[in-house]
């Protein structure tokens with residue numbers, strides 16, 4: 001390996017290895033640091049799903065050439081910004097009149113990325129003591145072209161630097177930022193670098209009054225309350241200013257960074273590829289990782305919930321696993337991004353879900369669900385379906401309580417599915 005195409009990967013203060021990316025050709029190599037392989041700890045940080053082999057030889061990756069991976073091994077592509085983060089990256093680059101390569105993106109992500117993987121050498125950015133949520137939102141509206149610029153130069157301000165720092169790492173398409181809130185003083189600072197017991201670390205999905213024209217984050221919050229009442233594990237979440245959805249980060253807990261990978265990052269199954277996007281694959285991955293059976297059962301409940309409550313956007317990057325460094329093993333991560341996925345104010349006929357069940361993406365029946373229960377030894381699937389289905393009224397009551405507009409609530413209510 002030579003030249004400046006190389007970036008070094010670290011985890012838990014260990015050098016894990018090096019990535020060499022040929023960006024134009026969309027291929028890369030990875031080489032483990034032999035010292036890392038000689039350790040007894042942390043040998044399962046990248047489960048052996050057929051991508052990274054346990055060898056100190058250079059490993060070549062040419063198959064990950066889609067935009068999801070940009071040529072990188074999927075474990076590291078997970079660190080790259082997604083749709084929203086990429087817009088911010090581009091605006092930032094434009095404001096500096098430069099292009100930012102994929103490896104430079106990783107260098108900017110450095111030690112501020114989601115999860116615990118870090119990259120060096122990193123690029124430093126000026127730090128900010130505190131941030132002003134409303135200012136961030138105003139600048140974001142300009143970045144996303146939701147409003148004509150009134151101040152002309154706003155996209156060159158400190159706020160853009162802040163947005164760049166706190167808005168590029170988390171994946172997904174919706175506008176979001178990472179913040180840390182001081183437990184004692186309530187002061188909010190950028191959430192890219194701080195991680196300690198003194199702070200709560202949140203991912204905030206921002207309500208920007210955008211083209212969707214309904215309070216999406218409020219609906220997501222009501223879904224969160226419903227999921228929690230069903231015993232589906234989510235991080236504690238709250239509304240900020242009655243409209244933004246703030247969820248505590250599972251990759252920052254107990255004052256430590258937690259190592260996490262999405263199902264796509266773990267397997268190289270592109271979340272945009274229907275051929276690999278199925279619940280069967282997700283359950284197979286879960287059983288390959290030997291997660292406890294109670295968590296497989298929870299995954300089943302999440303699947304049933306997604307069917308009944310219209311979360312069709314249940315793709316492979318909306319499911320993650322979290323690593324227990326003391327036991328060198330994996331668990332199902334808390335659920336996230338579970339909400340009514342489509343705009344309820346628009347009409348969609350038989351929308352396809354991202355993950356198929358028994359080969360189907362819509363009109364799923366209880367029999368399709370029982371097939372999965374059978375294959376993965378889930379006991380009493382009928383009882384679980386009944387329990388989840390019985391909460392429909394509670395969702396509508398939550399909508400009422402949190403003042404979700406009636407039109408939205410009624411439209412979602414009509415589209416809820418009856419499996420039994």
Ligand SMILES: Nc1ncnc2c1ncn2[C@@H]1O[C@H](COP(=O)(O)OP(=O)(O)O)[C@@H](O)[C@H]1O
Pocket residue numbers: 114170171172173174175203235247248249250251262317318320336337
């Ligand atoms: N509570 C959380 N803690 C840590 N990471 C999270 C949390 N919620 C979401 N994420 C990560 O951030 C990404 C984007 O969040 P998501 O809710 O999926 O947003 P979007 O609606 O834009 O897809 C997810 O794919 C996941 O990797």
Ligand SMILES: [Mg+2]
Pocket residue numbers: 171172173317318337
């Ligand atoms: Mg998502």
